[in-house]
Amino acid sequence: MNRRPGGRLLRAVVPVSLCAALASAPLWGVPPVRAVTPEQAIDAGYVPNPAPALARITIDDVTPRVLDGAGAGGQLAVGTVAGVPTVTVSGTIINVGDVPLESVDVRLQRGPRAPDAESVREPLVWSEPSFPVQGEFLRAAVTLAPGESVPYRVSLPAREIPGDPGPDLQLTEPGVYPLLVNVNGTPEGGSPARLDDARTLLPVLEAPPPAPLPDDDEVGAAAPADVPGPAPVPLTVLWPLAASPSRIALVPGEAGPEPVVALTDGSLLRDLSEDGRLSGLVRAASAAFDGPGGGDLRRATCLAVDPDLLGTVTEIAEGRPVVIDEGNGSRDPGGGEPVDGEAGSATVDEAVVGDASRWLDELRALAEGGCVVTLPAAQADLDVVSAVGSTSLTSAALDRSASVERILDVAPVPDVLIPASGTLAPGTAQRLGASGGTAIVAAPSTRTDTGLVPPTGVVGVAGPDGGRALTYSAAVGAALAATGERPENPRYSDPVTRYWLAVDTPVARLQDARAALLAPVIDAVTDPAAGDGAGAVAGQGVLAVPPQVWDVDEESAGSLLETLGDQLATGRMRAVPLTERLTGPITIPEGSLAADPTGAVDPGLADPFADDPGGDTVRRLAGALSGTGTLRSLVDTSDPTSADAAAHLDPLVGDALRAISETGRRAGGDGLTFETGTGVAARDRGATRLARLGETVTASLARVDLLTPGSVFTMASPNSPLMLVTRNALPFPVRVDVTVTAPEDITVDPVGLIQIPAAGSRTLQVPTQSDSEGGVRHTVVFALHGPDGTRLSDPVELSVQSGGYPVAQGFAIAAAALALVLGGRRYLRYRRGILDPADEGHRP
Numbered sequence: 140m141n142r143r144p145g146g147r148l149l150r151a152v153v154p155v156s157l158c159a160a161l162a163s164a165p166l167w168g169v170p171p172v173r174a175v176t177p178e179q180a181i182d183a184g185y186v187p188n189p190a191p192a193l194a195r196i197t198i199d200d201v202t203p204r205v206l207d208g209a210g211a212g213g214q215l216a217v218g219t220v221a222g223v224p225t226v227t228v229s230g231t232i233i234n235v236g237d238v239p240l241e242s243v244d245v246r247l248q249r250g251p252r253a254p255d256a257e258s259v260r261e262p263l264v265w266s267e268p269s270f271p272v273q274g275e276f277l278r279a280a281v282t283l284a285p286g287e288s289v290p291y292r293v294s295l296p297a298r299e300i301p302g303d304p305g306p307d308l309q310l311t312e313p314g315v316y317p318l319l320v321n322v323n324g325t326p327e328g329g330s331p332a333r334l335d336d337a338r339t340l341l342p343v344l345e346a347p348p349p350a351p352l353p354d355d356d357e358v359g360a361a362a363p364a365d366v367p368g369p370a371p372v373p374l375t376v377l378w379p380l381a382a383s384p385s386r387i388a389l390v391p392g393e394a395g396p397e398p399v400v401a402l403t404d405g406s407l408l409r410d411l412s413e414d415g416r417l418s419g420l421v422r423a424a425s426a427a428f429d430g431p432g433g434g435d436l437r438r439a440t441c442l443a444v445d446p447d448l449l450g451t452v453t454e455i456a457e458g459r460p461v462v463i464d465e466g467n468g469s470r471d472p473g474g475g476e477p478v479d480g481e482a483g484s485a486t487v488d489e490a491v492v493g494d495a496s497r498w499l500d501e502l503r504a505l506a507e508g509g510c511v512v513t514l515p516a517a518q519a520d521l522d523v524v525s526a527v528g529s530t531s532l533t534s535a536a537l538d539r540s541a542s543v544e545r546i547l548d549v550a551p552v553p554d555v556l557i558p559a560s561g562t563l564a565p566g567t568a569q570r571l572g573a574s575g576g577t578a579i580v581a582a583p584s585t586r587t588d589t590g591l592v593p594p595t596g597v598v599g600v601a602g603p604d605g606g607r608a609l610t611y612s613a614a615v616g617a618a619l620a621a622t623g624e625r626p627e628n629p630r631y632s633d634p635v636t637r638y639w640l641a642v643d644t645p646v647a648r649l650q651d652a653r654a655a656l657l658a659p660v661i662d663a664v665t666d667p668a669a670g671d672g673a674g675a676v677a678g679q680g681v682l683a684v685p686p687q688v689w690d691v692d693e694e695s696a697g698s699l700l701e702t703l704g705d706q707l708a709t710g711r712m713r714a715v716p717l718t719e720r721l722t723g724p725i726t727i728p729e730g731s732l733a734a735d736p737t738g739a740v741d742p743g744l745a746d747p748f749a750d751d752p753g754g755d756t757v758r759r760l761a762g763a764l765s766g767t768g769t770l771r772s773l774v775d776t777s778d779p780t781s782a783d784a785a786a787h788l789d790p791l792v793g794d795a796l797r798a799i800s801e802t803g804r805r806a807g808g809d810g811l812t813f814e815t816g817t818g819v820a821a822r823d824r825g826a827t828r829l830a831r832l833g834e835t836v837t838a839s840l841a842r843v844d845l846l847t848p849g850s851v852f853t854m855a856s857p858n859s860p861l862m863l864v865t866r867n868a869l870p871f872p873v874r875v876d877v878t879v880t881a882p883e884d885i886t887v888d889p890v891g892l893i894q895i896p897a898a899g900s901r902t903l904q905v906p907t908q909s910d911s912e913g914g915v916r917h918t919v920v921f922a923l924h925g926p927d928g929t930r931l932s933d934p935v936e937l938s939v940q941s942g943g944y945p946v947a948q949g950f951a952i953a954a955a956a957l958a959l960v961l962g963g964r965r966y967l968r969y970r971r972g973i974l975d976p977a978d979e980g981h982r983p
Contacts, residue, residue, distance in 0.1 A: 175639075175815065185809065186264050187338065189639035193236040194283070194334035196245070196291075196322045198647040201339055202227045205657065205702060206297060206310065208345040223300050224347050226308055229292040230337070230644070232279055232322055240283040242331070243324040244276035247293040252314030252343075256658035257614045260636040262317030263338050263643075263651065270319040274306045279322070293320060297347045313664045315654045316341045339647040340654035344661060344711070369663040371713035373680030374439045374703060375720055377512070377557070377579075378424055380417065380502070381445035381687045382407050384517045384797035387464055387828070388790035390838045391770075392870040394469045396898060398786035399460045399485050400451060405472055408461070411452065411494040419693025421501045427700035428505075432707030436700065439707070439714035441510035442502075443557060445687065446539035447517040447793060449546050454786075456495035460485035466831065499546070506549045510717055513543050513551045518559035518687050519796040525570035526757050529764045533571055535792045552718060555579065559687045559801035560743065561616055561631045563608075565732045574605045577721050579684065581631035582610040583736040588729040595679040596726030608732065609720055611682035618655035619683065621648045623690035625803065628810025628817070634739035637810035649695050653702055656681060660711050679726070680715065688802045742817040743804035747826035759829055760795050766836035767791045769929040773843065775872040775894050784871040791836060798829035842868035843875060843895070844932040845923050860904040861887065861937060863921055867895035875931065877903070880920040884910050885939065887919055892926065907939075916940050 175183075177192035206224060228247055234240055248270035253259045262269070279291040296307040310316060321336045385402045394401065402408070410417040428437040455461055462469040462485050472488060515521055519536045540551045554576035556568060561581040568574055585598045585608050598608040617632035626640035626648060640648065659681050683703075689696070706712040748755045754762070767788065774784040803824075808817030846864040867873050877890035888906040895901050907919075922934040 185639060186266050187638060187642045188335065189642050189809075191235060191335040193234070193238070193326055193332075194240060194243070194322060194324060195233045195235050196320055196335045196337050197230045197233075197644045198228055198320060198337045198339050198650075199230040199644060200228070200646060201318070201341065201650050202229075204650060204653060204698075205705075206341060206343040206345075206347070208347055223296045223298055223307075225294050225296055226310075226318075226341065227292060227294040228318060228320055228339075229290065230320065231288050231290055232283070233288040234283045234285050236326070237285050238329075239285065239327045240324040240334070241281065241327060242278070243280040243283050243289070243322065243334075245279045245291045245293055245320055245322045246276045247274045247295050247308075248272060248319040248321055249308050249310075250317040250319065252312070252316050253658065256655070256662050257612065259315045259340060259614055259655050259658045260617060260633070260651065262340070264636055264638050265317065265338075267319060267321055267333065267336050270317065270321075272306075272309050276323065283324070291320075291322075297343075298349065301349075310341075310343050310346055312346050313343050313661045315658050315661060316343060337643065337647065339643070339650045341650075342654040342657040342661065344657065344664065369711075371710055372660050372663050372706075373715040374683075374707065374712040375681070375715050375717055376436075376440045376683045376700075376703065377443045377685070377717070378420070378440050379443045379445075379514070379685055379687045379689050380420060380448065381443075381514060381518060381689075382410050382417065382448050383688050383802050384447070384800045384824075384828075386447070386451050386790060386793060386797065388794040388832065388835055389462075389464060389469065390835055390842070391787035392842070392868060392898065394460075394462050394464075394485050396870040397460070397485075398454075398783050399462050399469075400454050401462050401464045401469060401790070402472070403463070403465055405463060407448075407451070408472060408491055408494070411491075411498050413494070413497075415494075416690065416692065418498055418501070420689065420691075420696055421498065421505055423693045423697035423700060425501070425505050426697055427704055430701060430704050432704035435707040435714040436704045437509060438716055439703075441512050441552070441717040442506055443512050443514050443687070444502075444543060444547070444551075445514045445516065445518070446543050447796065449543060450539075452495045452499060453546050456492060456499055458487055458492055459786075460487050461491055466827075503547055506547045509549070511543065511547060511549045511551045512555055512557065512717065513537075513540055514557055514687055515559060515796075517793065517796040518800045518802045520560070520799045520801050521556065521558050521571060522564045522567050523757065523760075523799045524796075525564075525567045527760050527764070528570070529761065531768065531792055532760070532764055532795055536796055537571060537573070552721070555721065557684075557687075560804075561611075561629055561684070562736050563732055564734055567732075568606055577607045577609055578732070579609045579611070579682075580732070581613045581616050581629070581684075581736065583613050583631045584608070584733050585610055585727070586731050586733050587727055588731075592733075593727040593730060595682065597720070597723055598727040598730035599725040601729045601731060607725065608730070609682070611684050612655075612659075614658070615652075615655045615681060616684055618648075618652040619685040619689075622652050622685075622695065623648075625690045625806050627686060627803070627805040629686075629805060630741050630743055631736045632810070634737055634811060639809050639815075641807070645691075645695065649691070649698065653699060656683060656699065656703065657706070660706060663711075681712070682720065740811060740813075741805075742808070742811070742813045743801070743821075745813060745818065745822055747822050748829070756799065756829065759833060760798070763795055763829075763832045763836050764792070765929075766833075766840060767795075769925045769927055769931075770836070770839055772925050772927045772929075773869075773873040773875065775874045778872040778894065778896075780897055781871045787870060791832065791839075794828060794832045794835075798825050798832060800825065839869070840929075840931055843873055843923065845877075845921055845935045846900075847921075847935050847937050858906070858908060861907050861919065861939065863903040863905055863935075863937075864900055865893065865895050865903065865923070866900040868898060870897050872897050874926055876924045876926060876928075878922045878924060879905070880922070882917045882919075884915075885917050885919065886910075890921075909939075 175190050177190045180188050180190040249272040250262050250270040274295045280289040297310045299307050318341050319336050319338050322334045324334050325331045385404055385407045387401045387403050389401045409415050461472050463472050516536050524532055524536050544550045556573055556578040562584040563578050563580055582595050583592050587593045595610045595612050600606050600608055613631050617629055620627045620629045621640050628637040746756050770788055774781050803821030804818040808815035810817055844866055846866055873895050874892050876892050879887045881887045886908040917939045919937045919939050920934050923931045925931055
C-alpha cells in the first residue's frame with residue numbers, strides 16, 4: 140500500500156487559515172497576492188515546498204526517460220554496470236538563504252510503483268519518507284555561499300548487480316516509479332538538516348533482466364515464445380494550435396481609416412516567428428510524422444485549431460497592418476512608433492507578414508489529408524457563453540468551421556465541443572444549440588446513472604441534453620496541463636494531487652507527462668486482460684488532450700511525440716483516429732454531465748465583477764454585445780464603401796470571447812485557493828479586457844452624433860427651415876434615424892433615416908412651420924437613434940425664436956407704400972413738365 144505523508148492531510152486544511160496571512164485585498168476583483176514565505180509554506184504543509192528557507196534543488200535531466208528492459212526506450216542510458224542499465228538524475232542546487240551552507244550532499248531515492256494509470260501523479264505530493272529505496276549521499280559541494288549554485292548528478296543501477304553490495308533502484312517489474320532527489324546540508328553555525336527535495340516519474344515498460352552471475356554466461360531467463368503479448372493500447376492525440384488572447388478591438392478609425400490587427404502585446408508575433416512556440420508545435424508534429432511510427436502517429440493525431448487564431452494570422456498574412464495597443468495608444472510593433480489615426484493608416488511590417496504566411500503554409504502542409512477539429516474561439520468559457528444567451532456570441536465561439544476550411548482547405552470534424560476547461564455544465568450544450576453532438580471532456584466531468592465518476596469511454600448523456608461525451612483520463616490531462624512554462628492545475632484534476640507546479644522544472648514536469656501517457660501501456664503489460672477491455676483505462680487507451688494554449692517548445696513537444704511514435708512502432712499502441720472514437724459505441728449509458736467535477740474550490744470560476752454595482756460578467760457582456768449589435772445596424776450596406784465595416788466591428792465580438800478565455804485561469808499558486816495567486820493574472824487580464832470592451836463600444840457609438848449651428852435660431856418667416864448637422868467619425872457610412880420633438884404651435888417635418896458618409900458629415904435643412912405670434916421662444920429637441928432604436932447621443936435642444944416676422948412684414952409694407960407714393964409724385968410732376976431736381980441734365 141502506498142504511504143501518504145502526514146503533511147498531505149495537513150495541507151488540505153491549513154491553506155484556509157493561511158488565506159488571511161497571504162491576502163491583502165478582498166476575494167473578488169483581482170487582489171494583489173504576496174509570495175508565500177518559508178514559514179507559511181511550513182505551516183501549510185506544502186509538499187513539495189514552494190519556498191524552502193535555505194536551498195532549492197531542481198531536476199534538469201533524467202536518463203533514460205523510459206526504461207524498456209535492457210534498453211532505454213529509444214534513449215540510451217548513461218551507462219550500464221554488468222549489463223544493468225543505470226538511471227541518472229542531474230540538476231542544480233541553489234543556496235536561496237542568507238547564510239552559507241556546508242557539506243551539501245545529495246542522494247537518489249525511489250518510492251513504490253503507482254498501482255494504476257489514474258494514480259501516477261499521487262507520488263508527486265508524497266513527503267520524503269515515502270521514498271524508502273535510497274542510494275548513498277554524494278557530496279555536491281563543500282561550501283555553498285548565498286546565491287551560489289552547483290550542479291549535481293546522481294546515479295543508481297536499475298536493479299541488483301551480483302557481487303556488488305551497493306544500493307540499487309530495485310526496478311524488478313514494469314510500472315511508473317516515483318524518483319526523489321534529496322539534498323542535505325549544514326547551515327553555517329547550525330546543525331545538519333534536510334534542505335529540499337524534488338520529484339519526477341520514471342516509466343518502466345519492461346524491467347531489465349537480472350544480471351548474470353560472474354560465472355554464468357546466460358543473461359537471464361527468456362520469456363516463453365508462445366506467450367502472447369498484451370493487446371496494443373488505443374492511442375488518439377489532439378494536437379492544439381492556439382494562442383493566449385492578445386488581439387484587442389479598437390474604436391473604428393482610431394488607428395486610421397483602414398482595418399488593422401491590434402494586439403495587446405507582441406506574444407503572438409513571437410509565437411509565429413521562426414523560433415516561436417506555434418512554429419515549434421507545427422514542426423514537432425511534422426518531424427514526428429516522418430519518424431518511427433510516424434504514419435500511425437499521423438492517423439492517431441487530430442489538429443485542434445483555434446479559429447480566432449487562424450483568422451487573425453490570416454489577416455496578418457494578407458497584409459493587414461499590425462499595431463500594439465496596451466491601452467495607452469497604438470504603436471508600431473517594430474520600432475514602437477506611435478500610430479496617429481488622424482495622420483493616416485498604420486504601416487505594414489513585411490517581416491511580420493512573412494512569419495504569418497510561412498506558418499500558415501506549414502500548417503496547411505501538416506493538415507493536408509489529415510484530421511482537423513475546431514476549438515472554441517479564444518478558449519472561451521462555454522458555460523458563460525451559454526449564460527449570456529447571445530446568438531452572435533455563440534456563433535462567434537462555435538460556428539467557425541467554414542472559415543477554418545477556407546483557410547486550411549480541410550473540413551473540420553463536425554458536431555464536436557472541446558471546452559478548454561475540460562468540463563461542461565449540464566444544459567450548456569443544449570443552450571448552445573449543440574445537443575446531439577459530442578463533448579470531449581475529462582472523465583470527472585461526467586457521472587454514471589448512479590452518480591459515480593465513470594471510467595474513460597463514451598458516455599451517453601441522458602435527458603434533454605442528449606448527445607454523447609467522449610472522456611479522457613484526468614491523470615493524463617492534468618499531466619499535460621502541468622507541462623511548459625505556464626503550468627496549470629486543471630479544474631478536473633484530483634485536488635489531492637494539486638501543488639505549486641512552478642516548484643518543479645519544465646523538464647521534470649515533461650517527464651511526469653511522459654509517464655502518464657505510458658501508464659496505460661504499463662497497465663496492459665502488467666494486466667494483459669486490460670488490453671481486451673477488462674481494464675477500463677487501458678481498454679479505452681490514451682486520449683491525449685493537452686491544454687489548448689500549450690506553452691511547450693519544439694523540443695519538448697517533439698519528445699512526447701517521439702515517445703508515442705516508438706510505442707506505435709513496437710506495437711504496444713495502435714492508432715485510433717478521432718472520428719473512430721466519436722462514432723464508437725456508448726460504453727456508459729444513461730450518464731450525465733457533472734455540475735461540479737471534483738467538489739473542490741475552483742479558483743478559475745471567480746468572477747471579478749461578482750459584487751460590482753455595474754453588473755457581473757454576464758451582464759457586462761450582454762451590454763457590450765447589445766452596443767455592438769447597434770453598431771452593426773448602423774452600417775449602410777447599400778454604399779459600396781461599407782465593405783470594410785465588418786473588419787472594423789468583428790473584433791468587438793471577438794473581444795467578448797477573449798474576456799472570458801479559460802487560458803491561465805488555474806495557473807500559479809497551489810491550484811486550490813485564490814489567495815495563493817491561482818489564476819490571478821488571468822482574472823486581471825479578463826477584467827481589464829471586459830472593462831475596456833465596454834469603453835470601446837461606448838466610444839464607438841459616440842462617434843456618430845448631432846451638431847447645431849448655434850444655440851438660438853430666429854425664424855425669418857413662418858416657413859424658415861431649421862439647420863442641423865449630423866456627423867460620422869466612423870470609417871464606414873452609416874444610416875441613422877433623426878427624431879424631432881416640438882411644441883404644438885411649431886410643426887417640424889420628420890427627418891427619418893438618413894445616410895452619413897464615412898468620416899464625414901451631413902447638413903440638414905428641416906422644413907418648419909410656425910403658427911405662433913409675438914416673438915415667442917420655443918425648444919425643439921432633435922435626437923439620434925440607430926435603426927434598432929438605440930439612442931446614439933445626447934439629445935440636442937435648439938432654441939427657436941418665432942413671432943418676429945409680423946414686424947418685419949410691417950416695415951416691408953410701409954417701405955413699399957412710401958416707394959409707391961414717391962414714384963407717383965414724380966410721375967405727375969413729369970407729366971406737368973415740372974423738372975425734378977434729380978433729373979437736371981436729363982431732359983426727355
